[in-house]
Amino acid sequence: MAKRVLIVDDALFMRTMLGDIFTEAGWQVVSEAEDGKAAINEYRIHQPDLVTMDIVMPEMGGIEALKGILSEFPEANIVVCSALGQKKLILDAINAGALDFIVKPFQSRQVLEVVDRVISG
Amino acid sequence: MDIAKFKEMFLNEATEHLEIMVNILLQLDSNPDDPEGIDALFREAHSIKGMAATMEYGETARLAHHLEDRLDGCRQAQRISGVEIDWLLEATDLLGLLLSDIRSDQAERNVDRFIVSTPKEQVADATVVDEPREIVPDSSKKGVLIQLKLHDTVAAPGPRFLVLLKRLTDFGTILKSTPSKEDLLQGEAPVQLLVRLETDLEQEELCQQLEKYSELKDISFPPEDEPAKKQKKQPTGKTVRISTELLDHFINLAGELITNRYQLQNALKKRDWNELDDGVGQMVRLVKNLHHQVLQVRMVSLESLAGRLSRTVHDLSRNSEKEITFETDGMDIELDRAIVEELTDPLIHMVRNAVDHGIDQAGTVTVKAWRERDQVLVEVADNGCGIDPEKIRQRALTVGLLSSLQAKSIRNYDLFQLICQPGFSTVEEVNETSGRGVGMDVVKTAVEHVGGILSIDSSPGAGTRFILKLPLSLAIIRVLIVESDGTRMAMPITRVVQTVEIAAADVQSSGKQLMIHYLDELLPLLSLRKILRRPKGDPHDPVSVVITEVLGRKVGLVVDRLIRQQEVFVQRLPEPFDQIRGCSGGTILGSGEIVFLLDLQSLFERRRS
Numbered sequence: 001m002a003k004r005v006l007i008v009d010d011a012l013f014m015r016t017m018l019g020d021i022f023t024e025a026g027w028q029v030v031s032e033a034e035d036g037k038a039a040i041n042e043y044r045i046h047q048p049d050l051v052t053m054d055i056v057m058p059e060m061g062g063i064e065a066l067k068g069i070l071s072e073f074p075e076a077n078i079v080v081c082s083a084l085g086q087k088k089l090i091l092d093a094i095n096a097g098a099l100d101f102i103v104k105p106f107q108s109r110q111v112l113e114v115v116d117r118v119i120s121g
Numbered sequence: 122m123d124i125a126k127f128k129e130m131f132l133n134e135a136t137e138h139l140e141i142m143v144n145i146l147l148q149l150d151s152n153p154d155d156p157e158g159i160d161a162l163f164r165e166a167h168s169i170k171g172m173a174a175t176m177e178y179g180e181t182a183r184l185a186h187h188l189e190d191r192l193d194g195c196r197q198a199q200r201i202s203g204v205e206i207d208w209l210l211e212a213t214d215l216l217g218l219l220l221s222d223i224r225s226d227q228a229e230r231n232v233d234r235f236i237v238s239t240p241k242e243q244v245a246d247a248t249v250v251d252e253p254r255e256i257v258p259d260s261s262k263k264g265v266l267i268q269l270k271l272h273d274t275v276a277a278p279g280p281r282f283l284v285l286l287k288r289l290t291d292f293g294t295i296l297k298s299t300p301s302k303e304d305l306l307q308g309e310a311p312v313q314l315l316v317r318l319e320t321d322l323e324q325e326e327l328c329q330q331l332e333k334y335s336e337l338k339d340i341s342f343p344p345e346d347e348p349a350k351k352q353k354k355q356p357t358g359k360t361v362r363i364s365t366e367l368l369d370h371f372i373n374l375a376g377e378l379i380t381n382r383y384q385l386q387n388a389l390k391k392r393d394w395n396e397l398d399d400g401v402g403q404m405v406r407l408v409k410n411l412h413h414q415v416l417q418v419r420m421v422s423l424e425s426l427a428g429r430l431s432r433t434v435h436d437l438s439r440n441s442e443k444e445i446t447f448e449t450d451g452m453d454i455e456l457d458r459a460i461v462e463e464l465t466d467p468l469i470h471m472v473r474n475a476v477d478h479g480i481d482q483a484g485t486v487t488v489k490a491w492r493e494r495d496q497v498l499v500e501v502a503d504n505g506c507g508i509d510p511e512k513i514r515q516r517a518l519t520v521g522l523l524s525s526l527q528a529k530s531i532r533n534y535d536l537f538q539l540i541c542q543p544g545f546s547t548v549e550e551v552n553e554t555s556g557r558g559v560g561m562d563v564v565k566t567a568v569e570h571v572g573g574i575l576s577i578d579s580s581p582g583a584g585t586r587f588i589l590k591l592p593l594s595l596a597i598i599r600v601l602i603v604e605s606d607g608t609r610m611a612m613p614i615t616r617v618v619q620t621v622e623i624a625a626a627d628v629q630s631s632g633k634q635l636m637i638h639y640l641d642e643l644l645p646l647l648s649l650r651k652i653l654r655r656p657k658g659d660p661h662d663p664v665s666v667v668i669t670e671v672l673g674r675k676v677g678l679v680v681d682r683l684i685r686q687q688e689v690f691v692q693r694l695p696e697p698f699d700q701i702r703g704c705s706g707g708t709i710l711g712s713g714e715i716v717f718l719l720d721l722q723s724l725f726e727r728r729r730s
Binding site for chain 1: 280
C-alpha cells in the first residue's frame with residue numbers, strides 16, 4: 001500500500017510542487033493544510049505516515065503545530081520545510097522533535113532522500 | 122585527521138581563559154570579598170576543565186577540576202583569602218606549563234604534588250579526593266569515536282549536524298560530542314562533528330546508516346592513539362581569531378572590487394574618461410577600506426599584556442615587600458600582533474625596573490597607552506625616586522661615553538638616552554641610578570626594531586617616564602621618500618622628527634663637522650650620500666634635511682631631495698638580501714619603481730664601526 005503524506009504549507013505553489021514530487025514517487029497525498037491548526041486537525045483525521053511542515057505560516061506556525069501533533073502522537077514522522085536563512089527556526093524545530101528538514105528551494109531528489117531516511121529509519 | 126585543528130583552538134582558548142583568571146585573581150587581591158569575581162573565576166576554571174576533558178588532556182582537566190572545586194568552596198564562603206589567591210596564581214602558572222606541554226606534544230606533567238599543596242581552608246577534602254576521577258574518561262566506557270564532515274554545498278550545516286547527532290542517539294548513547302548539542306542549538310556551524318558514541322553496532326552498520334545522508338562528505342572513525350602521534354610534525358602555527366563580521370566585510374569588498382573591475386574595463390573600452398575617473402575614485406575608496414579591514418585582522422589589544430604586567434607587579438611587590446599600586450589605562454588600544462609580541466618582554470622589563478629600582482618603599486607604577494594619529498604611544502611611569510642626571514653624567518664620563526666637553530653641553534633628554542647604551546651599567550657598581558640601566562639597551566633595540574622611538578624623562582624625586590612611540594602596523598606603514606644620488610629611498614615616518622630646508626648659508630662648521638641650528642639645539646649634519654658611499658653631489662641650496670633620532674641623539678640627515686610621504690606595503694627582502702645592513706625591506710611604488718626602506722639605526726651603527 002502506498003505511503004501516506006500530509007503536506008502543510010501556506011503557499012499553494014509549494015503544496016502543489018511537493019504534492020507532485022510525492023505522487024510521482026508513488027506516495028498518496030492524503031491531505032493538505034494551510035496553517036498549523038488545520039495541520040493538527042488533518043493529522044488527527046488521517047494519521048499519515050509522514051508530515052511535511054512549513055515553519056513560517058499565519059495563525060499557528062509550524063513549530064507549534066509540530067509540538068501539538070507530537071504531544072498527541074509521539075510517533076509522528078514530521079519533516080520541516082524552511083527557507084534558507086531560517087537556521088534558528090530549523091534548530092528549534094529539530095529540538096522540538098522534527099526528524100529532519102528540507103531547505104527551500106529544493107530538488108525532488110533531496111526531498112525523497114530525506115523522506116526515505118525518515119521512513120526507513 | 123583534524124584533531125590538530127582542535128588542539129590549536131583548544132590551546133588558544135584555554136590560554137585566553139587562563140589570562141582572564143589571572144586578571145580576576147589580581148583584582149580579587151585588592152578586593153577579596155567580591156562574589157562576582159569569585160563566580161567569574163569559577164566559570165573560567167569550569168570552561169578550562171570542560172575543554173581539557175573533551176580533548177582528553179587528563180592532567181589539565183584534573184587540575185582545572187580541582188580548582189573548580191576549590192573555587193566552589195570560595196563561592197559558598199563568598200570570599201577568598203590572600204593565601205588562596207597566591208596558591209591559585211601558582212595554579213595558573215602550572216596550567217600554563219601544562220598547556221605548553223600539550224603545545225609541544227609532550228606528556229602532560231603530573232599535578233598530584235600541586236593538588237596536595239592546596240592550602241587547607243574552607244573546602245572539605247572529600248570532594249577534592251573523590252571527584253577528579255569522574256572526568257577522566259573511563260577506558261571501559263570509551264565508546265567509538267566518529268568524525269563526520271559535510272559537503273561544502275550543504276545549505277544549513279548546523280541543523281544538519283543536529284539531525285545527525287539526534288540520529289546517532291538511535292544507535293546508542295552519546296558520551297561526548299564536539300560541538301555539543303547545546304552549542305549546535307546556539308547556532309554553531311562547525312566544519313565537522315566529533316562524536317563519542319557508546320553503541321552495540323559495528324562500525325560497518327553505523328556506516329551503512331550514516332551513508333543514507335548524502336550530505337555527508339566523510340564518515341571516519343579516527344583511531345584513539347592517532348592524534349598524539351600525528352601532531353608531532355605540526356609546527357606551532359600562528360593563528361588569528363577573526364570575527365565573522367569582518368569576514369563578511371571582506372566578502373563584500375571583494376564583491377565591490379569585482380564590480381569596480383567591470384566598470385573600469387567598460388569605461389576603458391568606451392574611452393569614457395568621466396566614467397574611468399569615477400571608477401578609479403571608487404577603487405581608491407575600496408582599496409583604502411580593504412587596507413583598513415585587513416589591518417584589523419592583525420590587530421590585538423594590549424589587554425592580555427596588561428594582565429601579565431599586573432602579574433609581574435603583584436609578584437615583585439610580594440617578594441620585595443614593597444607596596445606597589447599598579448594602574449593601567451588605554452589597554453583597549455590595538456596594535457599589530459607582531460609589535461605586541463616583540464614588546465611584551467621589554468615592557469615587563471621596564472615595569473620590573475620601575476618596581477625594583479624606581480620605587481623605594483611604596484608607590485605607583487602606571488602603564489598608559491593612547492593613539493596619536495597613526496601612532497600608538499605607550500608610557501611606563503613610576504612616581505618613585507627618579508633618575509639624577511648628574512649621576513648619569515658622571516657615569517658616562519667614567520665609562521667614556523661622553524667627552525668632558527660633551528658632558529657639559531648635553532641636554533637632559535639626550536643624557537637619559539645614554540642609559541640605553543649597552544654597557545652603561547654592566548659594571549659591578551649597581552646603585553639606584555645605574556641599576557636602572559640593566560637591559561635598557563635591549564628595550565631600546567626592540568622598540569627601534571619595530572620602527573618606534575623610546576624616550577625617557579625623569580627628575581630626582583619625581584619619578585621616571587618611559588615613552589614608546591610605535592607604528593600601528595608593521596606591514597603597511599607611512600614613509601618619507603627621499604632621493605639621494607638619483608635613487609629614491611624610504612624611511613618610516615615614525616623615525617622622522619621633522620623635515621626642514623635650510624639655506625646653505627645657515628650651515629655652520631665646527632672643525633670638520635657641519636652643524637645646523639634646530640630649535641635651540643646644535644645638531645650634527647650627516648650626508649646620506651656619504652653614509653651610502655655614493656659620490657659627492659653638487660651642493661644644494663637650500664639643503665634638504667631630515668631631522669631624525671639615532672642612538673638617542675638628534676641628527677640632521679642631508680638628502681638631495683625630499684619627495685613625499687605616502688603609505689607603502691613593506692615586504693621583507695628574501696635571503697640573502699635580508700643580510701644587507703641598513704636596509705630593512707623594500708616596497709614597490711605605484712610607478713613600479715622599487716624603493717628600499719632605510720633602517721637608520723643600523724646604518725649609523727655601520728658608519729660608526
